[in-house]
Amino acid sequence: xxxxxxxxxxxxxxxxxxxxxxxxxxxxxxxxxxxxxxxxxxxxxxxxxxxxxxxxxxxxxxxxxxxxxxxxxxxxxxxxxxxxxxxxxxxxxxxxxxxxxxxxxxxxxxxxxxxxxxxxxxxxxxxxxxxxxxxxxxxxxxxxxxxxxxxxxxxxxxxxxxxxxxxxxxxxxxxxxxxx
Numbered sequence: 001x002x003x004x005x006x007x008x009x010x011x012x013x014x015x016x017x018x019x020x021x022x023x024x025x026x027x028x029x030x031x032x033x034x035x036x037x038x039x040x041x042x043x044x045x046x047x048x049x050x051x052x053x054x055x056x057x058x059x060x061x062x063x064x065x066x067x068x069x070x071x072x073x074x075x076x077x078x079x080x081x082x083x084x085x086x087x088x089x090x091x092x093x094x095x096x097x098x099x100x101x102x103x104x105x106x107x108x109x110x111x112x113x114x115x116x117x118x119x120x121x122x123x124x125x126x127x128x129x130x131x132x133x134x135x136x137x138x139x140x141x142x143x144x145x146x147x148x149x150x151x152x153x154x155x156x157x158x159x160x161x162x163x164x165x166x167x168x169x170x171x172x173x174x175x176x177x178x179x180x
Contacts (some may be wrong), residue, residue: 019111024094039140040087042108043110043140044084044100045108045110046109047084047087048105049111050068050076050077050080050111052114053114053129054076057073057116058074063118069119073122079161079165083136110132110133111129114129120173126132126169128174130169134163138159139157141156147158
């Protein structure tokens with residue numbers, strides 16, 4: 001006789017037929033979905049602010065090293081937009097609504113929108129924003145913990161990319177600071 005890894009398959013099947021309007025949010029979901037959606041909306045605002053800052057830096061980059069740095073800014077802007085899209089999709093899966101209202105966007109964001117006056121300052125501000133995002137995502141991962149493994153994996157993926165972005169910005173600063 002083959003055993004199932006689930007304790008009561010019939011009970012799972014029965015529960016799956018209840019509250020089908022909730023989509024992927026089943027009775028087995030352990031987290032507080034409203035709290036997770038609120039946290040994800042803050043992360044969404046942070047990603048949108050980062051997209052806007054990186055795009056501005058892309059267009060405003062000037063100087064000797066500007067071309068390669070501008071391309072890095074553009075790449076990061078696109079990756080931050082991908083993060084925002086993935087977060088918005090997860091919010092919808094959890095029965096929430098992505099808050100993309102520009103009014104109050106900067107207040108909902110963990111990172112600040114700092115323009116920077118020159119290339120080095122822009123890079124530094126992007127590095128600071130990435131470092132903020134890294135700590136915020138670590139806290140968000142701890143917040144959802146084992147209660148919401150799908151959101152945790154999403155946040156872990158984004159965290160890894162934010163760490164890569166921070167390293168990229170630190171490397172760019174080191175190159176600019178290195179005497180010729």
